[in-house]
């Protein structure tokens with residue numbers, strides 16, 4: 001949702017912070033700010049808009065100092081404005097300044113704000129974060145770590161924070177509950193960030209904090225009064241908010257710089273679409289034993305009995321992950337012959353769900369931080385369900401809250417519009433369904449045949465991607481139209497929904513996805529001369545019915561964009577444009593049929609002149625409900 005970067009050490013902070021913000025910009029980009037503890041005190045600069053605006057504001061000689069914090073924001077409380085941008089600051093009784101950057105949400109901020117206002121604080125913003133800054137300043141009595149611990153004992157909600165003060169010019173305090181935070185340990189310095197993308201340029205060693213933990217990171221001259229440098233000392237300690245010492249292991253950060261660089265691509269979205277063959281190879285590594293017809297999911301070992309015995313699967317997710325979950329529902333019915341239902345996590349968590357015995361909740365999420373999905377998982381587990389994560393980001397909140405899980409391993413996804421993670425989610429759900437099915441109804445031969453096809457997916461995806469130019473050249477004839485329909489049946493209606501979502505997200509074209517048959521129950525009224533209607537129509541059990549739907553649209557003047565099977569000559573006679581996918585069994589079709597729709601959305605957005613990687617109003621990860 002928002003991005004945090006902070007550093008303390010022996011290098012100038014401002015350039016490091018700005019560079020880190022650029023790497024985090026995909027998490028939020030409506031305002032940004034930086035605070036550096038400089039010789040003459042704490043210097044804060046904030047601006048509305050992209051990080052580049054902040055960068056120009058700082059100019060070539062930005063604040064000098066080696067301790068600082070920075071933030072790129074996606075507004076929740078209060079409009080995007082300079083006052084509401086982070087860092088927020090407040091004055092201590094001793095006349096020092098405390099500055100803070102924060103991800104998450106302080107739920108009881110109104111009560112705290114009232115209390116602090118009565119104690120004399122003048123608030124300049126509408127944010128919950130400024131209240132936390134004021135509370136820390138209010139409690140400051142010569143020890144920043146203690147003040148942070150004390151303040152965090154008073155707050156309800158979620159936070160990842162980094163705090164500095166000019167009273168302690170070599171100390172950075174950070175803490176987390178619910179929102180992610182990683183502490184990178186570099187040579188003579190520490191770099192803290194809300195995700196590893198901003199750290200790996202500096203170090204691949206780091207520690208993570210658990211909920212309610214605080215880290216005090218100090219880096220400065222051994223002689224704290226020395227003005228000409230001298231020997232340097234770095235030290236950190238970790239505690240709970242109740243000041244109990246805790247030990248955190250230093251571990252290798254699972255990311256390399258190349259994964260988060262654009263390379264030859266103009267946009268992350270295109271890079272991530274194009275790297276899907278490799279992403280799927282990595283996702284599959286070690287997981288399929290084609291010869292024995294066996295799926296190997298290490299993260300679920302120890303839970304096979306529960307999974308096989310489960311009477312009901314619940315899938316909870318939001319956004320693109322929800323559409324992957326809908327496909328999961330079909331896969332579990334079809335391949336594992338078990339009752340399954342996918343719901344929006346935001347609805348599930350509040351509808352007082354009845355959870356029968358032997359239920360399994362699959363929480364599907366790229367980031368592992370989506371607030372509603374995390375809460376739905378908690379609700380289901382509270383009521384006795386086994387919680388399984390289908391998550392991309394290793395060590396994320398959802399991954400930590402599950403009983404077991406399977407990581408997607410598709411690599412970091414930076415583009416706000418999710419692409420390769422969708423493919424990873426659908427693939428993992430396919431493997432889970434086959435894993436259970438094999439132990440119930442599916443023969444070794446049947447599973448072996450599926451796994452054989454799955455093993456060929458990377459190469460088949462490459463074939464679909466070769467049509468990128470064809471998609472690009474087809475787009476101009478439709479791109480000026482502001483209303484599109486996306487239709488499919490069976491496994492391909494969630495794909496149609498995902499195709500419509502992709503187009504909406506980045507090209508701002510209004511698009512609706514639905515089961516093809518549903519069109520006749522209302523949406524057909526929208527079809528007029530030239531309206532683009534996308535049919536996800538590979539050959540399969542409902543192919544003839546989809547063709548009838550295509551005819552209904554054509555009869556009303558709609559123009560047809562079809563995703564069809566390679567070698568299907570018929571579809572060409574019905575459609576204005578056809579994109580092709582290799583012939584695979586129906587349960588595997590979504591893994592291919594979604595790709596032309598990703599390309600369609602991408603090229604449409606580029607041709608409409610939009611910033612594909614930073615679509616308006618969207619954030620990569622929604623950590624508030």
Ligand code: G6P
Pocket residue numbers: 318319320321364365366367368369370373416417418618619620621622
């Ligand atoms: C946001 C993103 C979507 C994503 C959804 C769920 O809305 O913009 O791309 O699908 O959150 O995110 P998750 O990380 O849980 O998959």
